[in-house]
Each structure stands twice: as structure tokens, then as C-alpha cells.
Amino acid sequence: MLQAVDLTKQYLPGHPPSLSDLNLTVHPGEIFCLLGQNGAGKTTTINLFLGFIKPTSGRAMIHGLDVAEHPLETKKFLAYLPETVMLYPNLTGLENLDFFASLAGFRHPPDELHALLTQAGLQTDAHAKRLGTYSKGMRQKVGIAIALAKQAKVLLLDEPTSGLDPKAANEFSDLLLELSKAGTAILMATHDIFRAKEVGTHIGIMREGRLVETMPTHELTANELEAIYLQTV
Numbered sequence: 479m480l481q482a483v484d485l486t487k488q489y490l491p492g493h494p495p496s497l498s499d500l501n502l503t504v505h506p507g508e509i510f511c512l513l514g515q516n517g518a519g520k521t522t523t524i525n526l527f528l529g530f531i532k533p534t535s536g537r538a539m540i541h542g543l544d545v546a547e548h549p550l551e552t553k554k555f556l557a558y559l560p561e562t563v564m565l566y567p568n569l570t571g572l573e574n575l576d577f578f579a580s581l582a583g584f585r586h587p588p589d590e591l592h593a594l595l596t597q598a599g600l601q602t603d604a605h606a607k608r609l610g611t612y613s614k615g616m617r618q619k620v621g622i623a624i625a626l627a628k629q630a631k632v633l634l635l636d637e638p639t640s641g642l643d644p645k646a647a648n649e650f651s652d653l654l655l656e657l658s659k660a661g662t663a664i665l666m667a668t669h670d671i672f673r674a675k676e677v678g679t680h681i682g683i684m685r686e687g688r689l690v691e692t693m694p695t696h697e698l699t700a701n702e703l704e705a706i707y708l709q710t711v
């Protein structure tokens with residue numbers, strides 16, 4: 479479970495906070511999509527859960543542990559996919575997966591590593607090819623395979639489908655749905671309203687560092703969500 483309690487971040491004294499009093503809970507199996515214009519505070523929220531930055535006040539909690547107080551323990555539960563997954567271009571997909579899974583303390587035999595890449599949707603003939611030859615969608619799949627290998631309880635995503643073609647973005651959404659069915663709690667920052675409606679269980683709209691709307695997606699059509707978004711931001 480992922481929880482923000484009155485979470486606030488002010489980067490510079492005298493400037494308005496970039497995140498103000500965020501209260502948010504994402505339960506296992508839920509996909510919470512954060513929408514909002516550039517600068518609304520989405521990446522700040524994710525970086526606080528990752529422990530990359532410290533809150534000015536309030537708490538970012540993972541599995542009941544405060545990230546600022548337990549930076550190493552909370553990272554064990556987490557997987558993170560930024561817009562561009564950073565992997566080693568000279569290693570193969572399989573070698574990257576092996577390396578990053580072992581960094582998190584998980585050793586998998588080669589047949590399991592292949593199975594994880596396949597489960598993440600990467601075609602078999604790419605497993606032994608260098609990352610440098612992969613498309614963006616293929617790199618994202620290795621990122622998902624790493625999340626699977628780590629048995630991550632919480633997945634944080636920052637605009638993961640930006641720049642993916644519609645088919646790759648669609649495959650990516652299916653993978654997220656599978657992970658959520660397996661009980662992962664997912665928080666995703668995105669600009670893609672329609673994909674958020676398709677994949678999310680909940681939508682939150684941020685404006686100037688505040689979460690101003692939260693709603694379950696099943697109550698809305700994509701067009702209604704777009705109308706609410708445009709009225710809100």
C-alpha cells in the first residue's frame with residue numbers, strides 16, 4: 479500500500495510549495511492515475527515516494543513505513559519506471575534484467591529470466607540482443623520484467639507511455655492491468671487522459687501542487703473525464 483499524509487514539498491523558501499497537503503492512498507490492486515498540467519506536482523509526488531527528495535512536512539508511506547525514515551526498507555517494495563527506463567545499452571535485455579534484479583537481491587536462473595521477459599511481452603528473439611538496439615517500447619518491457627523479478631508490491635510510473643506508439647502503449651496498459659490483478663499498488667503520472675480512464679481504477683487531478691479532484695474511473699466516460707479535466711486545470 480502507498481499512502482501520502484499531508485505530504486508537502488517546498489523546494490525554495492519564500493516560494494509557494496510545489497506540493498501542498500497531499501492525502502492519497504493506493505491499495506493493492508489499484509491503479510491511481512495522476513493527471514495535471516506541466517508543473518502541477520506529479521513528478522514531485524513520485525520523487526517523494528522514491529525518497530529522491532525529502533518532504534518539507536507530512537509523510538510518504540510505503541507498506542506503513544515512512545520513506546524518509548526508512549529509505550532502504552521502502553525501496554525493497556518498489557519498482558520505478560520513468561519516461562525513459564535507464565538500462566545499460568551494451569548489455570542484452572536478459573543481462574540487464576539479471577543485473578537489476580540481483581541489485582535488488584533477487585537471483586533468477588536463466589530460464590526464469592527468459593520467462594519474465596516473455597511475461598513482460600518482449601519477443602524471444604530480442605532477449606539476447608543489446609539494449610542499444612531496442613525500441614522505447616521494448617525497453618519499457620524490460621523495465622516491467624525488472625518489476626516482476628523484484629516482486630514489487632508498489633509500482634511508480636512517470637509518464638511511461640509518452641512517445642510509445644498506440645499499439646505499444648496498449649500492450650503496456652495490458653501489462654499494468656496484469657500487475658494490478660496480481661496485487662501491485664500502482665501510482666502513475668500521465669498526460670494521457672484516455673489511457674488513464676482505460677487502465678486506472680482511480681483518477682486524481684492536480685493543479686498548482688494540490689490534488690483538486692479524485693474519482694473512481696468506473697463512474698465516468700472518457701469524454702466526461704476530459705471535460706472535468708479541462709474545467710479543473
Ligand SMILES: Nc1ncnc2c1ncn2[C@@H]1O[C@H](COP(=O)(O)OP(=O)(O)OP(=O)(O)O)[C@@H](O)[C@H]1O
Nearest residue numbers: 489490496514515516517518519520521522523667
Ligand atoms: N528541484 C527543484 N527545485 C525547485 N523547483 C522545482 C524542482 N523540481 C520541481 N520544481 C518545481 O515544482 C513544481 C512542480 O514540478 P513537477 O516536476 O512536480 O511537475 P509535474 O506535474 O511533474 O510536471 P510535468 O508534467 O511537466 O512533468 C514546478 O513549478 C517545478 O518548477
